[in-house]
Amino acid sequence: MTVTIANSKLSVNDIAKVRGQLLRWYDSYTRDIPWRANEGSIPAPYHIWLSEIMCQQTTVQAVKPYYEKFLQRWPSVHDLANARQEDVMAAWAGLGYYARARNLHKCAKVVAEDLGGVFPATQEQLKKLPGIGDYTAAAIAAIAFNRPATVVDGNVERVVARFFAVEEPLPTVKPKLKALAAQFYNDFTTRPGDLAQSLMDLGAEICIPKAPRCSLCPLQAACQARKQGITKQLPRKIKAKTRPQKYGHIYWITNDQEQVLFHQRPEQGLLGGMLGLPTTDWNEDSTSLTHPEYINIPTPLHIQVQHTFTHFDLKLDLFEATLKAKLPVKDIKLCWLCPMSTGDKLPSVFKKAHKILVSPNKQNLEVAS
């Protein structure tokens, strides 16, 4: 019997051979990942779910300290469900993509309150939970419950594109890469979680983006890109559009008790629900920015913070200001806090500004990025 997918044929024997090569490599190789279960033990679904949500668009290296901090503070899904949302958001600060933190908390509540603290085992049921899409459901089903599932993250896409020498560019080729990867996963009931992790690890450690380490790769003999000498060209990508440049102001507003005014951002939108410093809208036209009506004319510090979001670059000018007699604005959440105990609760863009603004030497700084 032969498997035929879009001109890339693998026989059942070939598939078995690839699986064997991947699993032998996986067994002989240890990657220091705190949520990985020791050989022979079963990983806790809570741990795998937490790590998979954190790893969405974030590197394992960046996730590790957050994962450990969350588990120490909220050792079970019940503990996380009982946490205050603002504490979860503050603990997530700096990890980015903050909708993940809101959904993490919502999902913990559903699992703890509606499902008795037990995560469902199938992809279909997992996908009904907040914040769990196709990829995450497949990863949890395979890794935490040992169910066959086609687990394809960016690392697996790169391995598959090279193994089959797929020339079409990302992101349009994603469905084809998933179909090709499915050849490895389909109906493999013995060790589906380990197979998924072997492909993910291979992409993260060996089949790396710029200079794949093919001489260490268990798939080198059959890899089509290696045979054709095009490993570094693959996977091809459609050229990304240039990110727009946006501008804004940040305000450091103090009172006579040495507190600073902070802003709880609205639930919806960028950095939703996170604590930040008062800011203008962020626009492409810097001349359209106007100071908030609740402050006296602010003093520019001539310091700029630069930050890169996925879809735009941002330059923020810093200002010092004082408040008018009272806050006239009722629809925004403002609060006075001690600035020294607040930095860790801020998302990265505000953390950069905060670091400068609490510095006694800030007048000597010119540009921060």
Ligand code: SF4
């Ligand atoms: S041989 Fe090289 S290009 Fe091919 S899968 Fe292995 S590391 Fe990637």
